[in-house]
Amino acid sequence: MTKPLYVQKFGGSSVADTECLRRVADRVALNVREGRNIVVVVSAMGKTTDRLIAMAREVHADHSDREYDQLLSTGEQITISLLAMALHHAGIDAVSMTGPQAGIQTDGVHTKAKITAINPERVRECLDLNKVVIVAGFQGLNPMQDVATLGRGGSDLTAVALAAALKADRCQIFTDVDGVYTADPRVVSKAQKLKEVACDEMLELASMGAKVLQSRSVEFAKKYGVELEVLTSFEVKPGTLVKEAAQMEDVLVRGVAADKNQAKVTLRGVEDTPGVAARLFTTVADADINVDVIVQNISSEGRTDISFTVPKDDMGKVKALLQKIEGVNFNEDLYDDNIAKVSLVGVGMRSHTGVASKVFSTLADMKVNIQMISTSEIRVSVVIEAGLADEATRALHTAFGLDQA
Amino acid sequence: MTKPLYVQKFGGSSVADTECLRRVADRVALNVREGRNIVVVVSAMGKTTDRLIAMAREVHADHSDREYDQLLSTGEQITISLLAMALHHAGIDAVSMTGPQAGIQTDGVHTKAKITAINPERVRECLDLNKVVIVAGFQGLNPMQDVATLGRGGSDLTAVALAAALKADRCQIFTDVDGVYTADPRVVSKAQKLKEVACDEMLELASMGAKVLQSRSVEFAKKYGVELEVLTSFEVKPGTLVKEAAQMEDVLVRGVAADKNQAKVTLRGVEDTPGVAARLFTTVADADINVDVIVQNISSEGRTDISFTVPKDDMGKVKALLQKIEGVNFNEDLYDDNIAKVSLVGVGMRSHTGVASKVFSTLADMKVNIQMISTSEIRVSVVIEAGLADEATRALHTAFGLDQA
Numbered sequence: 053m054t055k056p057l058y059v060q061k062f063g064g065s066s067v068a069d070t071e072c073l074r075r076v077a078d079r080v081a082l083n084v085r086e087g088r089n090i091v092v093v094v095s096a097m098g099k100t101t102d103r104l105i106a107m108a109r110e111v112h113a114d115h116s117d118r119e120y121d122q123l124l125s126t127g128e129q130i131t132i133s134l135l136a137m138a139l140h141h142a143g144i145d146a147v148s149m150t151g152p153q154a155g156i157q158t159d160g161v162h163t164k165a166k167i168t169a170i171n172p173e174r175v176r177e178c179l180d181l182n183k184v185v186i187v188a189g190f191q192g193l194n195p196m197q198d199v200a201t202l203g204r205g206g207s208d209l210t211a212v213a214l215a216a217a218l219k220a221d222r223c224q225i226f227t228d229v230d231g232v233y234t235a236d237p238r239v240v241s242k243a244q245k246l247k248e249v250a251c252d253e254m255l256e257l258a259s260m261g262a263k264v265l266q267s268r269s270v271e272f273a274k275k276y277g278v279e280l281e282v283l284t285s286f287e288v289k290p291g292t293l294v295k296e297a298a299q300m301e302d303v304l305v306r307g308v309a310a311d312k313n314q315a316k317v318t319l320r321g322v323e324d325t326p327g328v329a330a331r332l333f334t335t336v337a338d339a340d341i342n343v344d345v346i347v348q349n350i351s352s353e354g355r356t357d358i359s360f361t362v363p364k365d366d367m368g369k370v371k372a373l374l375q376k377i378e379g380v381n382f383n384e385d386l387y388d389d390n391i392a393k394v395s396l397v398g399v400g401m402r403s404h405t406g407v408a409s410k411v412f413s414t415l416a417d418m419k420v421n422i423q424m425i426s427t428s429e430i431r432v433s434v435v436i437e438a439g440l441a442d443e444a445t446r447a448l449h450t451a452f453g454l455d456q457a
Numbered sequence: 458m459t460k461p462l463y464v465q466k467f468g469g470s471s472v473a474d475t476e477c478l479r480r481v482a483d484r485v486a487l488n489v490r491e492g493r494n495i496v497v498v499v500s501a502m503g504k505t506t507d508r509l510i511a512m513a514r515e516v517h518a519d520h521s522d523r524e525y526d527q528l529l530s531t532g533e534q535i536t537i538s539l540l541a542m543a544l545h546h547a548g549i550d551a552v553s554m555t556g557p558q559a560g561i562q563t564d565g566v567h568t569k570a571k572i573t574a575i576n577p578e579r580v581r582e583c584l585d586l587n588k589v590v591i592v593a594g595f596q597g598l599n600p601m602q603d604v605a606t607l608g609r610g611g612s613d614l615t616a617v618a619l620a621a622a623l624k625a626d627r628c629q630i631f632t633d634v635d636g637v638y639t640a641d642p643r644v645v646s647k648a649q650k651l652k653e654v655a656c657d658e659m660l661e662l663a664s665m666g667a668k669v670l671q672s673r674s675v676e677f678a679k680k681y682g683v684e685l686e687v688l689t690s691f692e693v694k695p696g697t698l699v700k701e702a703a704q705m706e707d708v709l710v711r712g713v714a715a716d717k718n719q720a721k722v723t724l725r726g727v728e729d730t731p732g733v734a735a736r737l738f739t740t741v742a743d744a745d746i747n748v749d750v751i752v753q754n755i756s757s758e759g760r761t762d763i764s765f766t767v768p769k770d771d772m773g774k775v776k777a778l779l780q781k782i783e784g785v786n787f788n789e790d791l792y793d794d795n796i797a798k799v800s801l802v803g804v805g806m807r808s809h810t811g812v813a814s815k816v817f818s819t820l821a822d823m824k825v826n827i828q829m830i831s832t833s834e835i836r837v838s839v840v841i842e843a844g845l846a847d848e849a850t851r852a853l854h855t856a857f858g859l860d861q862a
Contacts, residue, residue: 070515104535110475111539112546119545122553123538126531130509133528134516140524141517148527153602174602197558197579 056221057179058083061093061189061211065228066285067131068098070138077138079226079285080184084144089179091218093189093211094135096127117162118198121191125150125199128188128207135186146184149175151191152199156210158192164203167192167210170217179218187214205266212269216276223278225265226285231292232257232264234307234454239442242455246306247290250297253306254280256397256431270294297399304400304407305452310441311393314344314361316423317370321383322358324351329358331379339373341366345393345426345435355383359424361435364389391423392441395433396448408432414451420444461626462584463488466498466594466616470633471690472536473503475543482543484631484690485589489549494584496623498594498616499540501532522567523603526596530555530604533593533612540591551589554580556596557604561615563597569608572597572615575622584623592619610671617674621681628683630670631690636697637662637669639712639859644847647860651711652695655702658711659685661802661836675699702804709805709812710857715846716798719749719766721828722775726788727763729756734763736784744778746771750798750831750840760788764829766840769794796828797846800838801853813837819856825849 060083062076076092083090104123108115132148139146155171178185189207194200202209208225215223232254235243249257251274255267264282273280273294283291322328329348336343346360362370367389374385401407408425411432415422420443424435436444449455465488467481481497488495509528513520537553544551560576583590594612599605607614613630620628637659640648654662656679660672669687678685678699688696727733734753741748751765767775772794779790806812813830816837820827825848829840841849854860 070512073516107475107535107539108542111478112542115542116545119538119541119553122541122555123535126534129531129534130512130528133524134512136524136527137513137517137520140521148524150527 055087055089057089057091057218059091059093059211059215059218059220059223060226061207061224062095062226062285063207064095064098064101066226067094067135070134073097073131073135073138074141076285077135077142077144079288080139081142081144082288084184089182090184091175091179091214091220092135092184092186093207093214094128094131094186095189095207096124097131097134100127100130121162121199121201124201125188125191128190132186132188139184139186144184145182146186147178148186148188150188150199151210152193154185154187154214156187156192156213158194158200158202160194160196160200162194162200165192165194165200167202167213170213172214172217175214175218205268208266208269209272212272212276212278212280215278216272221279222281223273224281224283224291225269226283227264228284228286229264229282230284230287230289231282232294232307235445235449236310239310240308240446240449242449244454244456246292248293248295248300249306250300250399251294252297252430253397253399254294256395256428257307257309265294300399302400302403303398304404305396305398305454307397308445308448308452308454309395309397310445311395312438312441313364314391314393314435315364315367315387315389316359316361316391316435317367318357318359318386318388319374319382319384320357320386321355323381324354324356328380332358332377333360335373335377335380336362336370339369341369345424345433347424347426361391361393361424390438391435392438393433393435394441394444394448395431396452397431399430401430401432410451411448414447415444418444418447460492460494462494462496462623464496464498464616464620464623464625464628465631466612466629467500467631467690468612468633469500469503469506471631472499472540475539478502478536478540478543479546481690482540482547482549484693485544486547486549487693489589494587495589496580496584496619496625497540497589497591498612498619499533499536499591500594500612501529502536502539505532505535526567526604526606529606530593530596533595537591537593544589544591549589550587551591552583553591553593555593555604556615557598559590559592559619561592561597561618563599563605563607565599565601565605567599567605570597570599570605572607572618575618577619577622580619580623610673613671613674614677617677617681617683617685620683621677626684627686628678629686629688629696630674631688632669633689633691634669634687635689635692635694636687637699637712640850640854641715644715645713645851645854647854649859649861651697653698653700653705654711655705655804656699657702657835658802658804659699661800661833662712662714670699705804707805707808708803709809710801710803710859712802713850713853713857713859714800714802715850716800717843717846718769719796719798719840720769720772720792720794721764721766721796721840722772723762723764723791723793724779724787724789725762725791726760728786729759729761733785737763737782738765740778740782741767741775744774746774750829750838752829752831766796766798766829795843796840797843798838798840799846799849799853800836801857802836804835806835806837815856816853819852820849823849823852
């Protein structure tokens with residue numbers, strides 16, 4: 053095959069109804085007529101999954117995961133067959149495949165299965181016949197020969213994994229935003245759409261609340277060298293390419309992201325003996341609560357203060373856990389959900405210093421009090437008062453020269 | 458396994474919504490607690506199939522059969538998973554299987570596939586573990602590894618075929634009527650529910666408009682010696698057993714059925730040369746029109762009259778065909794859709810004479826004019842004026858002693 057191969061993924065909002073399906077079909081047809089081989093990955097249509105879940109709850113609140121997967125996988129199967137019909141209507145040869153038919157194999161964990169292997173032989177055969185292959189996202193066949201679903205963001209993962217297995221030239225994720233921006237355009241009017249972003253940057257941005265792509269998909273793309281593109285399904289224009297950093301020009305700061313979905317927990321006067329922090333955070337992790345920033349001050353008179361952030365929704369759960377935690381003594385526990393985490397991300401930070409100090413001085417000029425600091429190789433994050441987050445984001449966006457295209 | 462094995466099929470109206478599913482689950486649970494192994498076969502819930510078909514039409518009026526099957530098969534998959542959950546809720550161990558998972562193999566004809574083989578190994582393994590196995594009716598896996606649907610009455614066929622493959626003790630078809638009657642109870646108030654009926658009788662009754670079971674399922678049951686039972690899903694009481702004639706007492710007349718859905722076509726003055734009838738009925742058959750009764754009078758002066766009945770809905774199609782038919786010359790074509798076919802069915806007729814003459818004299822006493830006569834080994838049918846059909850049915854029901862239980 054000399055034709056370039058694109059894997060294109062359309063999410064639930066792009067395939068909300070039959071009208072939308074016709075539009076997606078036209079979009080795919082455009083690509084076929086430009087001489088590309090296309091594999092399409094789709095999610096369930098609009099509210100289908102919600103409706104199926106509601107029925108399951110009506111029947112049995114505590115339903116089995118296997119049957120839940122058997123039920124939910126029909127959502128994508130409906131989309132693929134209807135999209136195949138829509139493509140036929142647009143004059144394009146196309147064939148639909150469920151996850152199992154497309155050779156997607158998973159482990160045995162229902163509702164959040166991992167893809168273990170892809171045998172793309174059948175997909176490949178159809179592509180060789182110049183057919184568009186439409187694959188049900190979010191699902192595969194497990195070792196028990198049952199259909200298993202991949203959990204959140206599963207359709208993105210299906211697309212990226214198929215692109216890797218087929219050695220596709222590009223994996224395009226169509227969504228309701230037209231790309232990745234230097235900041236949230238609703239907050240920063242001068243935010244610029246990025247032509248490209250490094251995988252590592254995308255990972256930091258995703259974990260920062262910029263929910264364009266699930267981290268799992270980006271990690272997978274990075275691992276297998278899949279070139280990802282995020283673009284809108286509502287207009288025909290280029291999006292943002294997510295590439296390996298090696299292929300890109302390093303920039304100091306690629307973007308500024310604010311996460312207002314965190315809450316801060318502070319334990320005052322924690323008895324500072326070995327193993328205390330381990331006990332504390334093991335307890336929190338065992339409750340499936342994702343701890344983000346952790347700060348521990350120096351100890352004085354055998355006692356220290358520990359602060360950490362958790363998703364806002366989990367604050368109550370943490371409070372309950374701390375009431376009955378054993379082996380961790382402290383004087384006082386404080387909770388604050390009026391915070392935001394503002395982060396600067398850029399692969400250039402690896403080889404440059406001075407980013408953190410510029411962040412601090414920019415915020416100092418604004419009289420913004422920094423409550424916590426956390427950094428990685430390519431990120432600087434500060435926790436500040438929630439009400440100041442937008443203003444701080446705009447100031448940092450300007451300070452790091454992101455206002456210009 | 459020493460436990461008796463029952464295959465139980467519940468149609469669309471028995472599984473119309475989640476409330477119905479709970480009721481079916483309770484019914485199945487009852488059987489499990491009575492010490493039976495159960496395989497349940499279900500159709501799509503209520504209006505699901507209609508909704509899917511409507512969506513397909515919105516997308517592409519002339520949709521591909523393969524994609525149509527891919528789409529429609531989700532209907533049964535939704536039912537099986539929800540019913541499994543409902544059984545779990547009722548405290549019964551159960552597992553759902555799609556047609557392909559249950560080892561149902563079909564030929565390659567989409568939308569009206571035939572079952573070619575059943576590999577019931579996985580079903581058997583689950584039964585051995587005392588699980589209820591819930592199988593999606595109406596579908597199987599074709600040689601291309603695609604899901605194929607079986608066409609009308611397909612779920613009944615799935616149930617009977619599984620019963621045969623598993624050597625089940627009985628195959629119960631749950632429906633909205635509580636059994637097979639000596640006549641339509643809405644017409645004949647003294648109609649009696651039959652405890653049993655012979656397969657051959659059931660076949661004649663089915664083809665006669667008594668649509669309790671599709672002929673294909675009865676034929677299959679007969680061929681593989683499956684004991685069928687027709688019963689209602691709304692009450693717990695015995696239905697009607699459909700058995701091989703050899704196991705039953707022969708009765709002269711088992712029931713009276715009226716088919717008001719036929720129309721009569723008469724060709725007057727047909728040129729009576731060899732091959733004319735063949736040309737006529739080949740033309741009609743090629744248009745997929747089912748000809749039922751055919752009567753040809755003796756020829757006079759090289760011309761004859763031919764009458765035949767077809768489904769009422771096809772009368773217009775036949776008229777159009779006859780306008781342009783080649784090699785069949787006739788003077789006049791007449792059409793009458795104001796007719797009914799009344800039939801008496803009973804395996805005892807094989808060894809008794811006099812049934813036909815008793816029919817004729819009963820109708821003569823009522824001054825009913827007989828327009829056409831057709832008989833088989835176990836059936837006598839007459840075509841009469843539609844308005845007299847109910848009265849004739851009641852009279853024959855009485856004349857042949859069917860009014861008493």
